[in-house]
Amino acid sequence: MEITTGWYLVLGALLFVIGGTGLLIRRNPLVMLMCVELMLNGVNLSFVAFSRTLGDIGGQTVVFFVLVVAAAEVVVGLGLVVAILRRQPGATADDLSALKG
């Protein structure tokens, strides 16, 4: 069976939905961060798939940008999460609601 572009798109969509669902239902900040990564990579996969199909290098260029931005985001986000968890071991995302209006 030939693996067509559609499969890649379905896999990308699956990854995105899994990540989004995880972000919405999980409370552990570390896991939530991983879910965001999952969503990003789902989108990346779609970009690469389209780039390959359409013969346009633009899609892969965007993926590079996304990787770089994601790396930067992880550096800051992980640093924050680790620092918070050190102060409040076992804190959930709901405990971090200091910005309540």
Added chain:
Amino acid sequence: MVELVWLIPALPLAGFILLLLAGNRLGEPRAGWIATAAAGASFLATLTVFIGLLSRDSENGERSYELVLFEWLPAGSLQVEAGFLLDPLSVTMALFVTGVGALIHLYSIGYMHGDPKYSKFFLYLNLFLFSMLVLVLGNNLVVTFLGWEGVGACSYFLIAFWHHRESAATAGKKAFVTNRVGDWGFMIATFAIWSALGTVTYTEIAVSPAMAAATGTAVSLLLFVAAAGKSAQLPLSVWLPDAMEGPTPVSAMVHAATMVTSGVYLLVRMNNVLTDDALLVIAVVGAATALFGALCAVAQHDIKKVLAYSTISQLGYMFLAIGSGAYVAAIFHVITHAFFKALLFLGSGSVIHGMSDEQDMRKMGALRLAMPLTAATFIVGWLAIAGVPPFAGFWSKDEILLAAWEQENIGPLLWVVGLFTALLTAYYMSRQVILVFFGDQRWEEGTHPHESTWTMTAPLCVLAGAAAIGGAINLPLVKDWLVLEHFLEPIFDHPHHFSSGTLTKIVLAVISVGAGVAGISFAVLTWFTRRIPTDRLEPEFLENAMHVDTTYARVVEGIGTSSFQGTADIDERIVDGAVNGLGKLTIRIGQLIRPAQSGYIRNYAVAVAMGALIIVVLLAWSVLL
């Protein structure tokens, strides 16, 4: 040499800055000498510039020089430069301002001896001289306004110089507040002139076409309001008598010789703007003020208050001259008045100094023996102001009376008022001289009157000389002797010419001399020989200046206070209310919608997801349709 015009105000400014930085360290008497040197050097600079101007051809308008320092307010079509205008009028003003000013600086060295704020006094005097010179030399209305405000501020500082005295502090405030009314007129007039003519520069205003009649009259009257504030004309005259709370040299310089004449200067400078209707108003107010001042001076006991009301009266004469169109006569009287009134004030200062700060004339008498030089010079000043020929005051006052006589509409009436004022002037000045220098000794126990030091008497002698022969600058006897009139002629659009014949002139002059002699003889009969009882000659009504002050106070306390309170209430309720209401509204709305921010990341994530979903649905919708 005319290029040196910037030096005239720069020298007093330098003196001011030096005293500001090192005044206390210099101390007495060096601070005084430095200030005097600055004023004297400024006078020499003015003389140099004056000679430079004289060497130019009087025809073809060459006797006018404009020095632009820099562009001050370049704002669209409003271009204001900071610059000086040198022409016959400004140089005449600058000459007597610096000349009399320098003499009064010298006098103050002796008068302020031992004052704890010695150097500060000279600092203010220098600053005042600088402001006054900016006022007369400025080449446009805005620069003049700068000087105008400057002299106002210095006047306030100097009146309230001994501010530990309650009355001095109050008098300073009164002068300042009253002057604000005039400043308002000046500002509105400047705005109106700019919007009507598109310029505020004197040389351009002078060649501008005439304004519409209504605008012109409005502008003239606003300028007159400004002049009335500074020059203490009715109804803004109330501050000048109180200004006598300041040290006597201040009264002489600021409130008699120079600053109070700036209103006259302003109107003469703007002569081609003034309309006939406005001139009539100016003449009537001037005549009324002259009479008012003279009547009030009759019943004063304070030696300086007599001179203060006399100043108001003489300023009234100047405005009467302007209103009659005789600008040269006004400037002539400004100059002679500067000489004899500065002399009289400085003489009274010398008396006060010698009497250990006694100012009540009822406690003086026979001082001619104790202070002969002061008495002799004071008598010269008395003869000058009383209009006795050939002293200076006679010539200028006579010219004003002649101009009033020739006024088109109500000339004879103005002349009668002016003549009666002249009679009163001769009377109250004679009364003062007799009470102070003649008669019995009425001193309090322990008073030892003595003649003042040379720094005080020297200016008296110089001023006495000027008051005696100052009339020589404009003698009407031969046409070529009208030096001042020929010199000032380029300033005016339509030079004023007296139309009366020689016979009328002589008759009027004889009558005015007669009025002076009558006034003097009445004073001699009442106060010297005591042939006529004097108990009804000082009515309380006149001593209290016709209750003008108390009436103002009552009006301000009654209607004034309630209307101010009303304004304050409107401000608090409506203006503040609107602003505070907007703030409260914002707070309410914020309180309403703040629960939307729960602080839970999941809620925000759901919101983002829903938003994304809506966008996707909308996109799909538009693609499908």
